[in-house]
Amino acid sequence: MGQDKGYLLDNRQVEAGTRFKALAELFDASTFRHFETTGIAEGWRCWEVGAGGPTVPAWLAARVGPRGHVVATDIDVSWTGTAATEGVEVLRHDVARDEPPAGPFDLVHARLVLVHVTDRDAALRSMVRALRPGGWLLVEDADPALQPLICPDEYGPEQELANRLRHGFRRLLRQRGADLSYGRKLPRLLREAGLADVEADAYFPITSPACDVLEAATVHQVRDKLTAAGLATDEEIEQHLANVASGRLDLATSPMISAWGRRP
Incomplete structure (x- = not known):
């Protein structure tokens, strides 16, 4: 991800791969649905920002075909490197500090990136600057404060403990500069960046085996x-x-806000 120094969930930890797989299981279908909204087609050039795991770049490469091109960037490409297939170029890159990769791009996408970047305004400007006229930006970020x-159904001590630990985790995130109310701001920020046809929605898993896997890996990290x-x-x-492993907790994720807009 485009994380700053001190990012809480280090990609170099072994649990990062487990987290990426769980996030893909939870959110890839929603992300791919939003890609379809942009009209993505063969021959498009795409920039996947803070790619993390390989699933999104691979989907994009399959969709744009041999005449298209996908650039997958991350500040740590430990896990993204497995996406380096025909049509996918993997680059080490800091979206808040480095110049955008050579574009322009028909589609730029970032998921669970900007909420962790201290200079997220600069990162957003960089992504908009990389778009061709008519190109689409899709930004998806959590809004934990929403x-x-x-455990929304806090009916017993196991749920109370889970929620207390989650409050502690989010306190650590805030101390490292994360904006836990960022997701809701995305439609306004995309309009202020000059994009047109801005829309947004939210996706909010309430319980899933992947939520359990994600929570265990996060707590270990x-x-x-x-x-x-x-x-x-x-x-x-x-x-x-142990409570998570028992399968008795209904663990939710933070709402994922997806916002998209087109460069005029």
């Missing part, structure tokens, strides 16, 4: 930071992980 509970900050004990984290 729904702060990982941040447990040391949670305990160091006094936000949870090792015992509480072990109990929560």
